[in-house]
Amino acid sequence: MKSILLLSLPLALADGSQKPIGDAWALPRGLNPALSDKYRPSSSQTFTCLTQPQITLPISLLNDDFCDCPDGSDEPGTSACSHLNSSINPLPGFFCQNKGHVPAYIPFSRVNDGICDYEACCDGSDEWMGVGGIKCPDRCDEIGKEARKAAEERRKLFESGIKSYNKLVEKAVLVKKEVEDKIIALTGEIKRYEGLVEEKKAALKKAEDEEKLKLAKSGAGGDEGKSRHQKLLDYSKGKLSDHQEKLAKLFDETQRLKEGLERTEKILKTFKEEYNPNFNDEGVKRAVNAWEDYLAAKATEEDLLTGEYLSEVTSLMYDAHPWEDYEPEDDDIAQDMYAIEAFLPPFLRTIVHDQLSALRTSLVQYGLLAPRKPKQSTKSTSTVSPHIQKLTDELSSTESTLSLKQSELSGLETDLTKDYGPQSVFRSLKDVCTEAASGEYTYSFCHLGRATQKNRDGGSTHLGDWTGFDRRFDDEIEQEVTVIKFERGLRCWNGPERSAYVYLRCSAEEKILSVAETEKCVYKYVATSPAVCGNVAAEGQEGIIMGEANRQAN
Numbered sequence: 001m002k003s004i005l006l007l008s009l010p011l012a013l014a015d016g017s018q019k020p021i022g023d024a025w026a027l028p029r030g031l032n033p034a035l036s037d038k039y040r041p042s043s044s045q046t047f048t049c050l051t052q053p054q055i056t057l058p059i060s061l062l063n064d065d066f067c068d069c070p071d072g073s074d075e076p077g078t079s080a081c082s083h084l085n086s087s088i089n090p091l092p093g094f095f096c097q098n099k100g101h102v103p104a105y106i107p108f109s110r111v112n113d114g115i116c117d118y119e120a121c122c123d124g125s126d127e128w129m130g131v132g133g134i135k136c137p138d139r140c141d142e143i144g145k146e147a148r149k150a151a152e153e154r155r156k157l158f159e160s161g162i163k164s165y166n167k168l169v170e171k172a173v174l175v176k177k178e179v180e181d182k183i184i185a186l187t188g189e190i191k192r193y194e195g196l197v198e199e200k201k202a203a204l205k206k207a208e209d210e211e212k213l214k215l216a217k218s219g220a221g222g223d224e225g226k227s228r229h230q231k232l233l234d235y236s237k238g239k240l241s242d243h244q245e246k247l248a249k250l251f252d253e254t255q256r257l258k259e260g261l262e263r264t265e266k267i268l269k270t271f272k273e274e275y276n277p278n279f280n281d282e283g284v285k286r287a288v289n290a291w292e293d294y295l296a297a298k299a300t301e302e303d304l305l306t307g308e309y310l311s312e313v314t315s316l317m318y319d320a321h322p323w324e325d326y327e328p329e330d331d332d333i334a335q336d337m338y339a340i341e342a343f344l345p346p347f348l349r350t351i352v353h354d355q356l357s358a359l360r361t362s363l364v365q366y367g368l369l370a371p372r373k374p375k376q377s378t379k380s381t382s383t384v385s386p387h388i389q390k391l392t393d394e395l396s397s398t399e400s401t402l403s404l405k406q407s408e409l410s411g412l413e414t415d416l417t418k419d420y421g422p423q424s425v426f427r428s429l430k431d432v433c434t435e436a437a438s439g440e441y442t443y444s445f446c447h448l449g450r451a452t453q454k455n456r457d458g459g460s461t462h463l464g465d466w467t468g469f470d471r472r473f474d475d476e477i478e479q480e481v482t483v484i485k486f487e488r489g490l491r492c493w494n495g496p497e498r499s500a501y502v503y504l505r506c507s508a509e510e511k512i513l514s515v516a517e518t519e520k521c522v523y524k525y526v527a528t529s530p531a532v533c534g535n536v537a538a539e540g541q542e543g544i545i546m547g548e549a550n551r552q553a554n
């Protein structure tokens, strides 16, 4: 093997491996003492590669700065095998003992590279060959002291995070209890209102029956006694009221569409103002031109829901009609009958008058003729009696109160089934908002609410509404964390609907640490909140507080 040659060189003997001292065996450089048994030389002064025990090598090849084992395990203390993929090498890196601080691994590629890697290797053992004359004095005492101080601060922070978390949980219990109590109260109220509706329905029915009976007895009501004129009038009234109702619906729908159009126009206006013409995106340019053409054409059109049109449509919908002007003064047939009297000689007039009165009474009794109507003093066109009207109004107001209460109840019941995180802790943070500036925007999010991006002109873009939680890996702290999801935001031009994901770390304070648009219209927030301190405590991850990661090689 080539290393035999190297062995004869002073470099190879420059203490890449520590040699046995007498009978005692010294731990090879860069090796974690936990693995020392695997490297203890056999009686024939050999060792085997860690993942290929069939390969036996003389102990002198250990740490000789030449990669002999295919898995790189013969070079725990040099960078000779650093070209190997970390998945092949069973050793995680060069092991720094860091006495007085915490032991750590650093990647093999950083051994003897002329740089003191104090971050991981405070004892300076990674630079043992003095490359470029570098010597790294042991700074573990000082660095360890600072680290212990920082750890103590983190511990305090963690403790206050846990305290805040416990308070949030206490509050969440109360908030949940309020919802449950409200459900109980509402259920009772709904029962009561259901009873009331039934009572009012029955009272209305009774009153209507009584009124019908009264009308039947007096010969009025129903179509039978009505003249053709009256029937036509009633028919016209009904038709007109139908048309007015339909017109009102059409009007509402038009209003709704108009609002939609206004919103869309606003989006396009913002789009035109904010798009970057330097990107030369043909699709974007075409859209901007089309928008400009649309604006030019629109300027010449008249808006149907403003000015004269609006007042015309409104009066068509709501104007009362003078129906009373068209009501027959009296029944036409009766009028004609009485008019006959005028042509009779005076001596016959009384007899005929009495006979006609008797005939008229019989006709009314048999429902063939409508009774004489008293002259109406009011101009009301209503055919419903005030009593029935009152009962109808009462019923409809009770029904609408009932339906409001029912929908409130169903909202609260759905609320109870929602996931508000461990111990429903996020319930207590409802509508708590945090914001932070990042680049040209100010980003914010409200718990259980909405995430927003504001530009310098005060325009704001909807990044998404709260849809729940997820667990995701946070690369920076190398931990799985709780993520709040905000989805279905404003659609991106030529892209998806905007969405924001808030990666949470434990701290007593609600704070946004950073925001990045990781892909077009997808925003990654990193924030702190006491709401996740419970997770951290449960999972023993005190290290992730405020982003403190466990140090690892690679």
Ligand code: MAN
Binding pocket: 274, 453, 461, 492, 493, 517, 520, 521
């Ligand atoms: C706006 C912002 C950006 C986003 C673009 C997409 O300018 O919301 O974050 O990338 O729109 O067109």
